[in-house]
Amino acid sequence: MNMQELKSLIYQGEKVDVECKKAQGKVPDSVYETYSSFANTKGGMIVLGVLEDKTKVIPEERFIIQGVDNHEKLREDFWNTINSQKVNANILVDDNVYAVEEDGIALLVIEVPRADFTVRPVYKGENPFKGTYKRNHEGDYHAKEYEVRAMIRDQSAEGNDSTILEGYSMDDIDADTLERYRIMFNSWNPQHVWRELPDKEFLEMLGGYRRDRREKVEGLTVAGLLMFGSGLAIRDEFDNIFMDYRNETDADDETRWVDRITYDGTWENNLFNFFRKVTPKLTEDLKKPFVLKDMQRIEDTQVHKAIREAFVNMIIHADYRMDAGVLKIVKFNDGFRFSNPGSLKLPKEQIYKGGESKARNPHMQTMLRMVGFGDNAGSGFPDILKIWSDNGWEIPELMEDTILNQVTLILKYKTDEVGESIFLDAKMSEEDEKNERRLSEALSEVMTASDYKKVEAIILYLEDNKYVTPQIAEKLTGKSAPTVRRYLKMLVETGYVRVDGSTSNIKYVI
Structure with missing residues (x-):
């Protein structure tokens, strides 16, 4: 971005994904805390070379564009530090760190992406429970222990739900x-x-x-x-x-x-x-x-x-x-x-x-x-x-x-004038309503709860395969041939299936 675009962003004020720092002669230590917080939250942009006067309200007066003294050296110092043991992981590429210049004033921009879940937590120092930061609208804050543990859990390739629970059988x-x-x-x-x-x-x-x-x-x-x-x-x-x-x-x-x-x-x-x-x-x-x-x-x-x-x-x-x-x-x-x-x-x-x-x-x-x-x-x-x-x-x-x-x-979803839901693809035709009533009434009148479950298995098979044979229905239900014929006859009478073929190769088609 150019200087005008960057100023426009700065004058919107610091927020959850923008942080400004003075940093005239060197990279402040707090940059690495913000780097951690952005990496562990949603990503964000750090702008070096901006002084904030918190006594002012007007954005142009509150955020003073001072610039940095030597952006090339500052950029080199930052890269040397980010690749050292100052932080546990460098998730940046060259294009994430660049200078924006205008009229002899240079700002150094560091764009921090959200870290991949296999890398989080990104932390400052050597102890994740002391050096992990997250971001909110007030700025950077130390992540709580349970938040750090949650990031560590998420690194597992097997997910979080395969852990054996001690004492449970x-x-x-x-x-x-x-x-x-x-x-x-x-x-x-x-x-x-x-x-x-x-x-x-x-x-x-x-x-x-x-x-x-x-x-x-x-x-x-x-x-x-x-x-x-x-x-x-x-x-x-x-x-x-x-x-x-x-x-x-x-x-x-x-x-x-x-x-x-x-x-x-x-x-x-x-x-x-x-x-x-x-x-x-x-x-x-x-x-x-x-x-x-x-x-x-x-x-x-x-x-x-x-x-x-x-x-x-x-x-x-x-x-x-x-x-x-x-x-x-x-x-x-x-x-x-x-x-x-x-x-x-x-x-x-x-x-x-x-x-x-x-x-x-x-x-x-x-x-x-x-x-x-x-x-x-x-x-x-x-x-x-x-x-x-x-x-x-x-x-x-x-x-x-x-x-x-x-x-x-x-x-x-949108509602009509009286506030009822409009489901455009969920309309039931009169024939479908008729079939539903007939099948539900027929099954509930003549079948026990156990038999009802068997018919459900036949209907589920029909939904996937469009037809069923008596032999398949017997395997699905575990019932005898006469009982299965009774089930299939009822489905025919309701209009849910029709008979196709002769006695030797009969099929019931949905």
Whole structure:
């Protein structure tokens, strides 16, 4: 940039990503504190050669452009120091440090990018707990110990959720939660080799239980306990974590919310139960082409997918070791807000672009993906952006609060004159509504809860494959041929499938 552009930036005042320093004859020691704070927060620009008179209010009087005496020597001194043991890591390239000159006055500019998560914390000196800085609107501050530990945790290539928890075993798993998950897993993966594994081996394959042969220890991992553990066991280890969902549609001064899911003693407080209980409430107002009352999903709209993707992202990117961690979802008249503890591992620009996935909790990501939720190819957030754009809604806003150590995603959609949601791609035709009513009524009248689960497996298979044979249906349900024929006949009568082919090669086509 030229001097006029730089002055314009300076006169806007010091802020979270701009710092001015006097530095006439030498590089001030405080530069390396600011270098650390910018690298560990969102990046920023250090300008050397500017005197600040804090008694003045008018920007042109408050920030005095003095310049530096010898910018070439100053630049050389800075490079020599940044490459020494003054700081633990040099994340700059040549183009990040340059002089801006005009009328014999030179300012030295140092552009500090946000450090990659594999490098953070960037710190001054040799002790990260004493030399790590972060940035807020007031300037540089010493990072708290839990903030430093969070950066160190994020360096792991395996993520944060594979750690074996000392003293935790399969006894700390809530059996009902794991059983519900396994039913969904079997429906989504009818031919998978993990279906018949005992619970411990099943969890081990998912990353919820681990053996460390080198250290000769084994037990539940962070992912296994948080996803499927009993509420009491989770609170013993993660007493800082709190899960909260609020429906604040039509809320007023007297009624703060119309529905809430939080710790009330009626459910085991693990992540899978939270996800399972809250997801239907987020999408219950969306019209669906086809749905069953106990189904997690049968046929989706793109809007359903985007909302679920936002929920999955919140879970798999949260830092559950933060000093105060709240997983909070709020449903408003015009959208949703998802908040989780932690920071962004990737720059916001990279997240919006997509193509790279760096989940903080990759094993939780696998667990959800294996039952049909989430994407691990780095396309999840761009998918949300596209779906919102296709509907003409506001661009989703991803915000990082580096002071509260919290990430928030806001999804807003347009409303009509009476405040009702307009979901352009989620309309249900009269024929679809008719089919839904007929199928739901027919199944609920003649089937037990156990049989109902078997039919769900057939329908899920149909959604992926468009047709099913009696032989495949028998394998999916584990039922006899006469029972399966009864199931398939009911689906024909509802209009959900039609019969195709002769008796010897009959198929039921969706």
